[in-house]
Amino acid sequence: MEHMNPAEGDLATPEQFAAWLRRQLEERGYDLKPRGGGQTRFAADSGLGGGTVSRMLRGQAVTETRTLQTLAAALRLPLAEVLVAAGVLSARELHDVRNPTRTDPLTPETAADELGITDPQSRRVFVNMTETLREQRAESGEGRTVEN
Structure with missing residues (x-):
């Protein structure tokens, strides 16, 4: 994100x-000099309270999601960028959310674990259905990957 200096994980x-x-x-174009009127004008334009805008500009933490969402809309920026700028998320956390990685293969059994399916009969149904769908997909040619 532009103009931000914290290390990726900070x-x-x-x-x-x-x-x-x-x-x-x-x-x-908001004039933020004393008596410039920009802060008041931005508060009116954005729908944020003047006190809220003042606190943000003074460096007092504002992490209320609704406030940051309103700010993002007013600035016409993605909410994610504003969350990183506000210190709610780090750039690394945002990257990890956008690009999840698994270190272990996702099997029907691990999927059942992650979904909290603990009843033995429900697990068997889930695993069998998943394996059946996987076989049908393979037979129809969906999901083929190019091998090197």
Whole structure:
């Protein structure tokens, strides 16, 4: 994300968020100098309270998701970018959510575990159905991969 300096796994500080927000607003033409009126104008334009905008610009932590969602909409930015800027998520956490990786193969049994299917009969039905669907898919040619 642009203009953010924390290491990939670090969360942004409230001060970093304030600096980021100040840049975002100034780039959009809001005059944030004393008596510039930009802070009040942005509060009115965004639907955020003036006190909330003031706290964010002073570097006081704001992690209320609804507030950050309203801010993202007002800035026309993805909510994920605002969550990282606000220190709710780190860039690494966002990457991991967007690009999940498994270290172990997902089998019908591990899927049943992750879904909390513990009843023996329900597990057998789930595993058998999954294996049947997998076989049908293989027979129809769906999901074929190119082998090197």
